[in-house]
Amino acid sequence: MFSHIKDLQFEAKPDGPDAAFARRLQEVLGGKWGEMTVANQYLFQGWSCRLPGKYKDLLLDVGTEEMGHVEMICAMIARLLDSAPLSVQEAAADDNPMLTAIYSGSNPAHFIHSGGGPLPVDSNGVPWNGAFITASGNLLADFQLNVTAEAQGRLQVARLFNMTDDPGVKQLLRFLLARDTMHQNMWLAAIEQLKEDGLEEMPVPEAFPDAEQENEFAYQFINFSAGEESAKGRWASGPSPDGKGEFSYQATATAYAGEPMLPPGDPRLHGTPP
Amino acid sequence: MFSHIKDLQFEAKPDGPDAAFARRLQEVLGGKWGEMTVANQYLFQGWSCRLPGKYKDLLLDVGTEEMGHVEMICAMIARLLDSAPLSVQEAAADDNPMLTAIYSGSNPAHFIHSGGGPLPVDSNGVPWNGAFITASGNLLADFQLNVTAEAQGRLQVARLFNMTDDPGVKQLLRFLLARDTMHQNMWLAAIEQLKEDGLEEMPVPEAFPDAEQENEFAYQFINFSAGEESAKGRWASGPSPDGKGEFSYQATATAYAGEPMLPPGDPRLHGTPP
Amino acid sequence: MFSHIKDLQFEAKPDGPDAAFARRLQEVLGGKWGEMTVANQYLFQGWSCRLPGKYKDLLLDVGTEEMGHVEMICAMIARLLDSAPLSVQEAAADDNPMLTAIYSGSNPAHFIHSGGGPLPVDSNGVPWNGAFITASGNLLADFQLNVTAEAQGRLQVARLFNMTDDPGVKQLLRFLLARDTMHQNMWLAAIEQLKEDGLEEMPVPEAFPDAEQENEFAYQFINFSAGEESAKGRWASGPSPDGKGEFSYQATATAYAGEPMLPPGDPRLHGTPP
Amino acid sequence: MFSHIKDLQFEAKPDGPDAAFARRLQEVLGGKWGEMTVANQYLFQGWSCRLPGKYKDLLLDVGTEEMGHVEMICAMIARLLDSAPLSVQEAAADDNPMLTAIYSGSNPAHFIHSGGGPLPVDSNGVPWNGAFITASGNLLADFQLNVTAEAQGRLQVARLFNMTDDPGVKQLLRFLLARDTMHQNMWLAAIEQLKEDGLEEMPVPEAFPDAEQENEFAYQFINFSAGEESAKGRWASGPSPDGKGEFSYQATATAYAGEPMLPPGDPRLHGTPP
Amino acid sequence: MFSHIKDLQFEAKPDGPDAAFARRLQEVLGGKWGEMTVANQYLFQGWSCRLPGKYKDLLLDVGTEEMGHVEMICAMIARLLDSAPLSVQEAAADDNPMLTAIYSGSNPAHFIHSGGGPLPVDSNGVPWNGAFITASGNLLADFQLNVTAEAQGRLQVARLFNMTDDPGVKQLLRFLLARDTMHQNMWLAAIEQLKEDGLEEMPVPEAFPDAEQENEFAYQFINFSAGEESAKGRWASGPSPDGKGEFSYQATATAYAGEPMLPPGDPRLHGTPP
Amino acid sequence: MFSHIKDLQFEAKPDGPDAAFARRLQEVLGGKWGEMTVANQYLFQGWSCRLPGKYKDLLLDVGTEEMGHVEMICAMIARLLDSAPLSVQEAAADDNPMLTAIYSGSNPAHFIHSGGGPLPVDSNGVPWNGAFITASGNLLADFQLNVTAEAQGRLQVARLFNMTDDPGVKQLLRFLLARDTMHQNMWLAAIEQLKEDGLEEMPVPEAFPDAEQENEFAYQFINFSAGEESAKGRWASGPSPDGKGEFSYQATATAYAGEPMLPPGDPRLHGTPP
Numbered sequence A, B, C, D, E, F: 001m002f003s004h005i006k007d008l009q010f011e012a013k014p015d016g017p018d019a020a021f022a023r024r025l026q027e028v029l030g031g032k033w034g035e036m037t038v039a040n041q042y043l044f045q046g047w048s049c050r051l052p053g054k055y056k057d058l059l060l061d062v063g064t065e066e067m068g069h070v071e072m073i074c075a076m077i078a079r080l081l082d083s084a085p086l087s088v089q090e091a092a093a094d095d096n097p098m099l100t101a102i103y104s105g106s107n108p109a110h111f112i113h114s115g116g117g118p119l120p121v122d123s124n125g126v127p128w129n130g131a132f133i134t135a136s137g138n139l140l141a142d143f144q145l146n147v148t149a150e151a152q153g154r155l156q157v158a159r160l161f162n163m164t165d166d167p168g169v170k171q172l173l174r175f176l177l178a179r180d181t182m183h184q185n186m187w188l189a190a191i192e193q194l195k196e197d198g199l200e201e202m203p204v205p206e207a208f209p210d211a212e213q214e215n216e217f218a219y220q221f222i223n224f225s226a227g228e229e230s231a232k233g234r235w236a237s238g239p240s241p242d243g244k245g246e247f248s249y250q251a252t253a254t255a256y257a258g259e260p261m262l263p264p265g266d267p268r269l270h271g272t273p274p
Ligand SMILES: [Ca+2]
Pocket: A035, A038, A066, A069, A176, A179
């Protein structure tokens, strides 16, 4: 169960409007790696967590914080949309190329659909969707995903930071960058904790019996493209990070099975028969 | 540029048909974490890689291998779809509950749309889409994603392994499990290599200047849900994995800004005014 | 069964081309609340209507009219797309900021994909989809949806009216505004009629037995966010609109169940166990 | 900003597992009219609300409550997924048709993707998406949508209530039915309040000047399908609900414009020329 | 502008209910090659047609007929959904495996969302979307698409014909098969007519000047996979169907450009630099 | 199984950057008729082909070539994205309308999401999806689709050719135009070959018994829209292209069945009853 306070976690007020930047900021609201993704991902992971205690609490804490990040970006976008020109004519009226760029680079749905408010979409107006999140039930697989979610998210915020001069916008992004620093570290620490607690190891899922996989192929790098520059990396020789194998390098890919010959299909399906 | 040989990397032949399992196997073909995802993700990462040499070669090698995995699963699905009952009546004809389960648990589009062949969709028939992949241009952010892609993928293959008794199917899954073991190790090794080569560090992007983020919030865990069990993990105290900070635990979340009051909108947008 | 006449219900001819406005006008063609939505929604509701007579006829009448609205907007968009600059160079040639705004604010698919014609997409180029419509089989639930469809639609048309100076465009929008006025009134009248005919009442579905719901919670407003300003509305005290209850205000949300503790999952699914 | 308590608003515990029902229950979690929709819709409406005070508070209160409904249904689904057969063979083992129906009627991704947990998808496994919600900035248009969201939602819950005998499931549904009763009443009361406060009237948007629409068509029912049964409803004669007009009935649709003749397109687009 | 008569073009009444077949029949209603696709595709092609006369009339005639096909399939699906078991328990009650197959093989949204009516979705419940249709403005490109739309559609109807024994269902399918025969022939005839009228030729677009393409590659088959069986077809030697060239066979693919070396990116985007 | 060489099939290097054109070029990479579509379509058709020999080899050859086209366009887009202005301010700095048009006409995700690289999306940023491809198992139905895929694709490339002056871009497009010429001819030749080999004929599927369709309607053009201009085409009289019938023209559409009257639904679904 949730409760809401109306104050924001951090200030979200631009110094001036900029509808084109509002469109861009949507990427970290409703894009694949935006705040809606991390909020929902951590909450679903928490709700699916079959382990009571610190991990479940961690997931629900951070998921709940991210809901507040969704909220801050919504407030920022609503404010950035103020005072926008509504037509080409209006944008072009005083021969100011910045106004025409703002008009043309904005998201028309910000005005026609939401009347000057945020939308649950990315920077191209494509709706957020549930396939953006994963809660697999395996905490190590999911914490690895959470690391990258925060890395991709911080990368996008850093790029957005370089796309604006507005001090108020930059101030909010500074806060989000710091939280993403924390969250990258946090998920890395959580991975260490999982291993320390003996709950999971690489490769995921650790509990799957080694004897059941084709071990001959489990530590072998196979070269499928011209040139052997890929032989020069740590992935091609030496001990594997899971501590269980030794990398080898197969310079030429081998096919272990012949061409698959399919039998004729059911004639009632009217495929072209052999 | 690619070339194709018709032999398969590994055998993909079930001992018998099973259309319901064919539907399930689609998850690792056209689902979010399936072979189409890793193939396209690694190739796009390779094509976008602005660093010539071992990393680019690595990405193109593995992406090309994954195209061959797409192919093997396609062959397996085509064969699993043979001899399926086409109607309730046919399935129920000899009072064999397995046949009705196979009929009802199968994907109707496997027969109506593709005439007994694989589809670029997941286990519910939802099409694969481009938003499943990311090639951000930042190799560390992307290698972290690749680790989880292989972890989620291996987890799904392990689950599928437990959903069938067919020796031929299990044999292909054993091979895929081994390759996913390799690929998890490989991306972890690639992350180490990136750090050794001095190209990137956590938190991503490392090059973003520390002074530009709100450092006060960069190593602070904030408790947003009832209970303080989250204080018990490594993420709440001690040195942070990036080696640059010390975790702290804020037991009660603080709001640093007041309630956002939005100005009236443009009356031409006909929103309800304050 | 349908028949078509080539004349339009109303004139759809702009005084001049404007490809950027054409992109915006797509919102009321292929957007969530556009003409494709209402046309298909009313037709599916009519085809699913199990009640012969005036309601079914109403739905099919209006759905058929809306098909003609789709047609008019298609004609308008095709004409607005004429004479557009095809490249940055062309747009910038005579240093006219309006031309660059039109170029940049237009939908590239209008030229590359449809060669200067309308598309079944919204103002960002996202395709219309079947999930935009609902035909639930319950006429009151659906008429309520139809009221809002016409209200959202008229709101969008009114906003578009304020985004252009073209007399021909404005003339078509004037007609659509009038029809949306009619259709809002019509669905409200249809709701009254349904109630008069004794077919359905609020809350939907009326036939679900009151005794089967937890009546203690059926007229209670619960305060989940800081502040009690929500206590000041008609929803917090006094008789409920359905005439069956009295609103109450619960100032503090109560949890009626403890924390959900999930049992361990099936080990064959390799989730992290408790 | 949000905070979370781990207790549930209401109990969400089935008496026994039922993976096929779990799939069905997804409709009111991640379907178009499910809890994710109302939670996000009310929150976005609240965050976009430019009117401080009771309306904004109302939206944030109810949106926050709905987040707790998402959570309860997630808990219920996780529990319903326990003990499911993982394969046709297992389902068919003891010749119990209920087990095969549960196997075949379940969502395979519940096991392969989420390992026995809820997913942000509908009853067919199609992901929730942002286009399901609207926050238009016009409170009357949106409150009308909210009425139907609660009506469609309650209708679906009532149907689900008739699809199970499990006492624990039914108990949660009884609670949700009651809240949907409250919420239908609440949005209807909010509509009355908006009108009393003089903020908006039908037709939406009221502020759009009547003189700007083609008033001749604003209260006219037009018959577009064979038969005149639609003349028998309140929408065809008598005063209109907005109090501003008198309905009329046009028995034969008129075309007010000729066939649209399109000019040749730009030859560089290679369309077929006239 | 359209008008509607309530009679159906052909009878659409099953001899008995079959909810599992109703789900399957959705493929030709709301699937990629279903009636919604052809109806919308031909209408959009007609509305975009810049050529007055027989082609435009042809497109609007057939598009309008297809709207009536949508309607017939909707009626059929509504009737097939009658009398369905609503739960596993009900389906399994009398130990009839056909009932459990019908329960499990049905689309749950047919009951929960539409209350026993058709949906604008495919056989897996994935919504129809606007990207299914193309109206390119080039009639030859589009008529080629229309040929395949009718071929794919007839193929699916033929498969469905083999999936049911219901005489009423089969009767409707017999009609649809005949219309698809007509429509395949019709679009082939329309292609001939276009050529006779001198409006377009292969390759599309004919008006693009031959001198502007790299003619060296315009009639050359290139072998990209092992084996030279592809040399045995008419596409590898002899005159080309457009009458302008002679096919040749290149047994080994050649790369005409070196490895693409990308320059470093903008450092403000924080990609990994070369 | 595939292998990759790093050289490109043809040069893909623009003379200068142009981010707005990069967005447009995405249409033929990740749009409905782009290279991802043809590559995946031909490969899936090849993998599903139950006929060993020249047809299967043809499909795999061309599908593999198209993977190399995906790669070339990716290289071109990455290069076109260089040196782009990252903000309105930067674009407007030197009062150059071309720079503002490039800024506003570009895809923001090219910078925020992919850091200056290609994306698997169309020219509006909508992701490529699996529903764009079809592999039906019937070679004639699919070859017809392949003809139009190459025709639509070449049409789009020809339009793009007219949207740029960059010699390097034009050079790549010249190559793609030539390959599309070849591929249109090739699929037409493959259709002839299929017929010569006696494998399939029009109408598809030929093997469906003529006696099972309602032959009365199999060669009849029905006029559903006002005017009889459609009577003037070859589709309205004379022999049909399949050589089996004679076209006739029905000037007035006939309804062969009465209005469909639906029975009351299951009361447990709470639809409005008749
Ligand atoms: Ca965040």
